[in-house]
Amino acid sequence: MSDLSPVKPPENELLILTGMSGAGRTTAAHALEDMGWYVVEGLPPELISTMMDLVARNPGSVERLAVVLDARSRGLYSSMQEGLAQVSAAGINYRVLYLEASDELLVRRFEQGRRPHPLQGEGRILDGIRAERELLAPVQEQADIVIDTTELNVHGLANTINELFNDDGPITLRLNVMSFGFKYGVPADANYVADVRFIPNPHWVPELRPLTGQNARVRDYVLENEGAGEFVDRYVEALKPVLDGYRRENKHYATLAVGCTGGKHRSVAISEELARRLAQLPNVTVNVVHRDLGRE
Template sequence: MTDPEYAGAESTVPGAGRIREGDLTPIKPVESELLVVTGMSGAGRSTAANALEDHGWYVVENLPPQMLGTLAELMSRMPQSLPKLAVVVDVRSKALFADIRDSLNALSASGISFRVLFLDASDETLVRRFEQGRRPHPLQGNGRMLDGIAAERELLADMKSVSEMVLDTSTLNVHELGSAVTELFSESGPVVLRLTVMSFGFKYGLPVDANFVADVRFLPNPHWVPQLRPHTGLDRDVSDFVLIENNAAEFVDRYVHALEPVLDGYRRENKHYATIAVGCTGGKHRSVAVASELAKRLAQLPRVTVSTRHRDLGRE
């Protein structure tokens, strides 16, 4: 009986000898990846598309959502020619964009798997970027730029809520955004589960892309220890003060234990990216030390990759 995953277990090829069972190597089917990139105008969609293209993705920009199904079907028929397809869908398609959820639901119903990357940024950042580029917002019309941004946020609210990955680019320049996209999608094959552990200062605001927020202001603050104040949570003396002298290691143990079933659930639900934010007052001492230790512990879990980012370090 012939196994369809083999080139023929008992067949004769013209010009060749007889092929016997055991002589053949299994031919693994090519797994295609479909990524839908969307988000706020000015948040970096073009930069993300360029980074994806640099790493072998076939990128289609400004595609009307109604054509997603046709393109996905083509990808499924030609997996070797289109193993990685990224489609940028945004409000430039105007009235056609209103049907994007219907188009994504149709993809799911047809059995085509996909992921959604949503790029976001603060209103202040978006205004600054549009002013630097001397271009109006696509939904601005005769109103103010903020009116256009508000209209776009309302239009995209539903998409953001269902997106698997939300990346806030407010503090990223084009090079840093390119690096972030590279870290997410440069490896061959589907990403398993990528975690970003981010320290931050509450006085600078919550990270908008955080899936979990841990508040470590319950720990004694090294800021009030004169010999520790100039140092950061990356320094050994501060780290020991936070983690050892004040038993924060127990908090890290229990937090990792609490996250394990959540991360398992993410894998089952095909969610590949999550941000865990750890905050203290200024983002210099406690949050940095705890975030670094938390990242080390999470990196020991199976099927995860972990990166660390200290958002507000150096702002004081």
């Protein structure tokens, strides 16, 4: 049986907040502060363990500390790993939150703000973004939580942070089930990607073509096709130990992306059914997003 019982974070919890410049670190930091976190910006990564030692020496002073790091910190990855190794050896719970966004959105945000990217030097904004991606790639790979803010405004990101890091700690696993179209690209923040293009495409059925996977006729057409029901059954069963493992590893947010060709019929219907089934698991909250629904 799945064990997803609520777990309250221990004292002196540490959160490393990092990610791409322009992806929303400041918004996330402000949201954490509003929830009572003590947020430190500009701290050299090698001083993380020193900071936590000072906190530990003053019980009750700071229970939840968030350290904001960016690529301008010299040797960010190696310094961060060294500092976190010392924190882990001291028995302190920590997580790494990484904020991501598409190149196009980041360029637009820097242009709107009329400021250069911190790593672009004499080049273009896009040059700075690419340099930062390269530097932060190993950090993103090892992050506990990755949030793609491309489709989020300021309020949407703040709400997401609030759901993940409320006053009592995240007591449920927040699962984001996202339908998408492969022709528009795979979601950057997907932990798991399911390809449902093996199901016949309703696009080629004239009376179903103008409808979407949220329509009952399309849903029935998709789910009643050979292999579709079995896929859903087995996929839910396969995800159960994964969700258990996320909790054991102190990960509380995951994105399951379900793709078809255009993100209108099959992926939408399967996402809705998966979400319905997964929401029945104990202590799992499910959010459904249809990324490409409405695109031509």
